[in-house]
Amino acid sequence: MDFNKVKLILLYTMRRTASITILALTGILLASMACAVTLGPASISLGSLFALPNAWKIFWDVRLPRVIAAVLVGCALAVAGTAMQGLFRNSMADPYIIGTSSGGALGATLSIVLFAGTGRPVFAFIGATVATFTVYTIARQGGKVPVETLLLSGVALSMLLSAFLSFLMYTAGKSLHQIMFWLMGGFWNVSWDDVRIAILIPIGCLVIYLYARDINIISLGEEDAIHLGVNVERLKQLLLFASAFLTGIAVSIAGAIGFIGLITPHVMRLIVGPDHRILLPAAALAGGILLLWSDTLTRTFAGDMPVGIITACFGAPFFIYLLRSRMKA
Numbered sequence: 001m002d003f004n005k006v007k008l009i010l011l012y013t014m015r016r017t018a019s020i021t022i023l024a025l026t027g028i029l030l031a032s033m034a035c036a037v038t039l040g041p042a043s044i045s046l047g048s049l050f051a052l053p054n055a056w057k058i059f060w061d062v063r064l065p066r067v068i069a070a071v072l073v074g075c076a077l078a079v080a081g082t083a084m085q086g087l088f089r090n091s092m093a094d095p096y097i098i099g100t101s102s103g104g105a106l107g108a109t110l111s112i113v114l115f116a117g118t119g120r121p122v123f124a125f126i127g128a129t130v131a132t133f134t135v136y137t138i139a140r141q142g143g144k145v146p147v148e149t150l151l152l153s154g155v156a157l158s159m160l161l162s163a164f165l166s167f168l169m170y171t172a173g174k175s176l177h178q179i180m181f182w183l184m185g186g187f188w189n190v191s192w193d194d195v196r197i198a199i200l201i202p203i204g205c206l207v208i209y210l211y212a213r214d215i216n217i218i219s220l221g222e223e224d225a226i227h228l229g230v231n232v233e234r235l236k237q238l239l240l241f242a243s244a245f246l247t248g249i250a251v252s253i254a255g256a257i258g259f260i261g262l263i264t265p266h267v268m269r270l271i272v273g274p275d276h277r278i279l280l281p282a283a284a285l286a287g288g289i290l291l292l293w294s295d296t297l298t299r300t301f302a303g304d305m306p307v308g309i310i311t312a313c314f315g316a317p318f319f320i321y322l323l324r325s326r327m328k329a
Helices: 003-036 055-088 100-115 120-139 147-170 173-184 192-198 200-209 212-218 222-227 232-254 260-272 276-301 307-328
Strands: none
Touching: 003 055, 003 260, 003 276, 055 192, 055 200, 055 212, 055 232, 055 260, 055 276, 100 120, 100 147, 100 173, 100 232, 120 147, 120 232, 147 173, 173 307, 192 200, 192 232, 200 232, 200 276, 212 222, 212 232, 212 276, 222 232, 260 276, 260 307, 276 307
């Protein structure tokens, strides 16, 4: 049998499967959004929006911005996690684990304590960027970033930032309650103003997607990437900057929500393969779906419990599973 013919058939099959997966995820996301706006402590059918006095107000002022924000934040965390996993060539990299989310949380908390929340997205972005590049600088050894050193550096920096956060909470006064619930991660007070900020998320996702081919190349190894004409250091800085941007925006809207960027890229990689031209949009859609349903279930059945608790409950065991698999390998 002609090897080239078999190769073309396999390539066509993979692309067809990937296209079907993307279309299926898009349909699931749209259907999930339609369901999410009707579910909650007060169920609202689409047919009753204009019949009941408060139905439209609940739908427009509460449910719709919350649903849109949950989808966009899920997309941001998933894309940032996918970019980091491709950059570091390890499926355990994640904005939450390596300290990016903690840096964003510290920056946002500073804006709450010092400026009553004014400029929170900017502070969160600066904090996420500083934390990300600090961890990368600490973990880098001879031009390489060993994943074990990266994870340990992220944990150590997260603990240090948590100490700063605790100090800010201790001195916060009346803002303590707001900071505490916000750090758990949730969408209680999301408004259309937050959605307007979240519009920046697709821009950051697009920037990362434009470098999907380069991420594919660097996944083969830095030396091979250099030989193929990729400016590795520039690519690292750009991806880390874009990932910190996405994480900072997400944290400024919903607080510290972990493990979305860890789970969705790993699962989607098993379904659509390692090509980041397909993996990035698949992970973005899956991240939006996962976070949307996590938030919908908490506000419907768990008394609006912080969604960060839910994601940590299934994300932490998944991280342990990945760690154990790597140790066995």
